[in-house]
Amino acid sequence: MKISIIGSGSWATEIERIIREHGVEVVWWRRRDGHPLTDAIEAADDILLAVPSPFLYELVSPLNKHAFDGKNVISAVKGYLPETHQSVTAFLKEHFSLADECLCVIGGPTHAEEVACGQMAALTVASPNRELAKKVCSMLRSTCMRCTPSTDMHRLERAATLKNIYAVAVGLCRGIGGGDNCTGMLVAAILKEVTRAAKFDENAVADLLATCYSEHSRNFTLGRMIGKGIDVKTALEQMPMIPEGYYAAQSFDQIREGAKLPIAQTVCNILLDGSPTDHILCFD
DSSP states (O other): OEEEEEOOSHHHHHHHHHHHHTTOEEEEEOGGGOOOHHHHHHTOSEEEEOSOHHHHHHHHTTSOTTTTTTOEEEEOOOSOBTTTTBOHHHHHHHHHOOOGGGEEEEESSOOHHHHTTTOOEEEEEEOSOHHHHHHHHHHHOOSSEEEEEESOHHHHHHHHHHHHHHHHHHHHHHHTTOOHHHHHHHHHHHHHHHHHHTOOOHHHHHHHHHHHHOTTOHHHHHHHHHHTTOOHHHHHHHOSSOOHHHHHHHTHHHHHTTOOOHHHHHHHHHHHHOOOGGGGGOOO
8 A cells, every 4th residue: 555645744744654654655745855746646546635725726736637547535635725715625526527436535633733742633534435434544543543434525624624714713812802701602602603504523523622722723823813913914924834714714605605604704804804803702
């Protein structure tokens, strides 16, 4: 078995380590190494994409339309593509004519900083191809990593994107001075919103909570900076890593799929339209 991992960030690094520890042969493509992306894709039948969503379109759209023919493509991307406002699997199906059975999505509460320290984490591994989901689970499962197979790629991608927007909301609350009581009330309202309208499962809720509360969360950090009075452009420039929630806000109309998500909408208004930050406290 051989897999090519595309990406060089902290999450890609931990995925590469976990998979290699299972004895799987890994081809690791990192832009800074200067090797052609096509070489990594041709080298394996399983391709795992672990790059930030704002970089994915630029990276793979120039490829030949048949570049992924006969291959399984696994997405560890936590967002929609800002250029097309599509989920990763929707883009891959449209752009490369990939069948659902060749696609897989992974997501869950997996802050790379904690995974690197051997702390407990969990993944949902979603694919309509049950054998593919089981194979990916076997590559990622460990004493510290729980893996749950699923067939619902779409719900997992949507949940993994929305939770970044909600993490910005909690950061905003903290940044403007909201204490534990206020934050707890906001998170309770968020949970009500997502369980009613977005249908988060157990791992998606865990991912949401981890992202909302963690000091490792770049989306929480972005919200807190803006809440403290730093303008959005400056906050983005000062962040060393990509806050997916900002880019998710650009695709919010597609992500919400007609659902009423007023807290998420408020975050988008603050990020994109300059609405007052204290509007984040206007929740029921």
